[in-house]
Amino acid sequence: QVTLKESGPVLVKPTETLTLTCTVSGFSLSNARMGVSWIRQPPGKALEWLAHIFSNDEKSYSTSLKSRLTISKDTSKSQVVLTMTNMDPVDTATYYCARIRRIAVAGTFDYWGQGTLVTVSS
Amino acid sequence: AIQLTQSPSSLSASVGDRVTITCRASQGISSALAWYQQKPGKAPKLLIYDASSLESGVPSRFSGSGSGTDFTLTISSLQPEDFATYYCQQFNSYALTFGGGTKVEIK
Numbered sequence: 001q002v003t004l005k006e007s008g009p010v011l012v013k014p015t016e017t018l019t020l021t022c023t024v025s026g027f028s029l030s031n032a033r034m035g036v037s038w039i040r041q042p043p044g045k046a047l048e049w050l051a052h053i054f055s056n057d058e059k060s061y062s063t064s065l066k067s068r069l070t071i072s073k074d075t076s077k078s079q080v081v082l083t084m085t086n087m088d089p090v091d092t093a094t095y096y097c098a099r100i101r102r103i104a105v106a107g108t109f110d111y112w113g114q115g116t117l118v119t120v121s122s
Numbered sequence: 123a124i125q126l127t128q129s130p131s132s133l134s135a136s137v138g139d140r141v142t143i144t145c146r147a148s149q150g151i152s153s154a155l156a157w158y159q160q161k162p163g164k165a166p167k168l169l170i171y172d173a174s175s176l177e178s179g180v181p182s183r184f185s186g187s188g189s190g191t192d193f194t195l196t197i198s199s200l201q202p203e204d205f206a207t208y209y210c211q212q213f214n215s216y217a218l219t220f221g222g223g224t225k226v227e228i229k
């Protein structure tokens with residue numbers, strides 16, 4: 001079955017760089033019809049899409065966060081990595097990775113990880 | 123980026139009620155819209171894609187409609203397990219966006 005699991009630090013300091021890893025199973029990152037996205041949700045707030053990557057290495061980023069984000073993948077390890085620079089307390093959120101099922105230019109999120117809460121505090 | 127506005131932001135309803143949630147896009151997105159259900163402490167679950175296509179395994183009491191800028195999610199007969207927060211998401215552009223959410227609470 002399809003699973004995604006996020007891993008990374010639970011606590012980062014302001015100005016530090018966050019690195020999160022999504023390890024997937026049950027599908028291949030080389031599948032042209034699938035990709036992986038990162039989405040976050042501050043406590044008590046709405047979902048916010050951050051970035052996604054497809055098998056052909058096509059990437060897209062949130063317009064407002066583009067300068068701080070980098071997404072990459074290692075197909076052989078079934079992993080997708082997101083880095084976010086210059087972390088701030090407002091970046092405190094649960095970070096999810098999700099499989100994106102490609103429709104048109106992007107798609108919908110049909111499988112999600114359990115999420116990982118990242119707190120930004122000194 | 124395309125903005126999605128959901129209304130209402132919250133509603134109270136009883137078991138058996140018909141519930142309708144609206145999502146309005148800031149520009150036309152054809153039928154490139156999905157709906158998700160999220161329960162507290164859990165990841166969202168895909169309910170509807172392409173505005174009106176029911177995801178496999180989702181009960182038929184959920185339905186979606188609309189195209190262009192105006193969309194609706196309807197729950198025909200609210201069940202106890204449907205109390206949750208619902209989000210719309212557009213995928214008409216490379217920069218994806220979610221609506222602000224609608225919390226469905228017990229009356």
